[in-house]
Amino acid sequence: DAKTTQPTSMDCAEGRAANLPCNHSTISGNEYVYWYRQIHSQGPQYIIHGLKNNETNEMASLIITEDRKSSTLILPHATLRDTAVYYCIVRVAPNTNAGKSTFGDGTTLTVKP
Amino acid sequence: GAGVSQSPSNKVTEKGKDVELRCDPISGHTALYWYRQSLGQGLEFLIYFQGNSAPDKSGLPSDRFSAERTGGSVSTLTIQRTQQEDSAVYLCASSSHYDSSGANVLTFGAGSRLTVL
Numbered sequence A: 001d002a003k004t005t006q007p008t009s010m011d012c013a014e015g016r017a018a019n020l021p022c023n024h025s026t027i028s029g030n031e032y033v034y035w036y037r038q039i040h041s042q043g044p045q046y047i048i049h050g051l052k053n054n055e056t057n058e059m060a061s062l063i064i065t066e067d068r069k070s071s072t073l074i075l076p077h078a079t080l081r082d083t084a085v086y087y088c089i090v091r092v093a094p095n096t097n098a099g100k101s102t103f104g105d106g107t108t109l110t111v112k113p
Numbered sequence B: 001g002a003g004v005s006q007s008p009s010n011k012v013t014e015k016g017k018d019v020e021l022r023c024d025p026i027s028g029h030t031a032l033y034w035y036r037q038s039l040g041q042g043l044e045f046l047i048y049f050q051g052n053s054a055p056d057k058s059g060l061p062s063d064r065f066s067a068e069r070t071g072g073s074v075s076t077l078t079i080q081r082t083q084q085e086d087s088a089v090y091l092c093a094s095s096s097h098y099d100s101s102g103a104n105v106l107t108f109g110a111g112s113r114l115t116v117l
Helices: none
Strands: A009-013 A018-023 A031-038 A045-050 A061-064 A070-075 A084-092 A107-112 B005-007 B010-013 B019-024 B031-037 B044-050 B065-069 B075-079 B088-095 B112-116
Touching (some): A009 A018, A018 A084, A031 A061, A045 A061, A045 A070, A070 A084, B010 B019, B019 B112, B031 B075, B044 B075, B075 B088
Parallel strands (some): A009 A107, B010 B112
Antiparallel strands (some): A018 A070, A031 A045, A061 A070, B031 B044, B065 B075, B088 B112
């Protein structure tokens, strides 16, 4: 699995958009970008994933650059409950033998009132 | 079950003792993962099971660590002769090739917190 690089920490004002970047310059053609978050004392929770097109769901939006070497997770209206560690990982396509998934240290997002 | 279940949720043991941590994956999930998370750190991959294939043990830190998955369902992570540096939260996750959404999402349990005195 390709490695990812994320900033260690970020702050965001409540109600504003939180934009979390991720670099994955060694991503392979069959690897998807996945985002998870981990709220204190809980297991990580899936947020969103994508291959090359931008994706949106009820939790967030995912913007992937055309060369696929980086992506941005967008929380459009951050709340205090969005304070968590956010992990960006890349792994092979769904519905195949996905193998292990390597998580880095993630970005600690702190949403402030 | 509705989610991934791990037990015990907390375990305190003395250095040198053996411990077993259990993971019940979501029913029907063919893949099962173990990760370790030390205080304030990210997730460290330990081992991965996929169906009847040989497990990927490349993340196990030493031969004191082992894991098995019986009947393609429940998994047990065993740590022999525990050391203080083994203190961490041990997280289990499962996923399905045949997830109806096609996302092959990892669903994590709440973890087992191990403290070695």
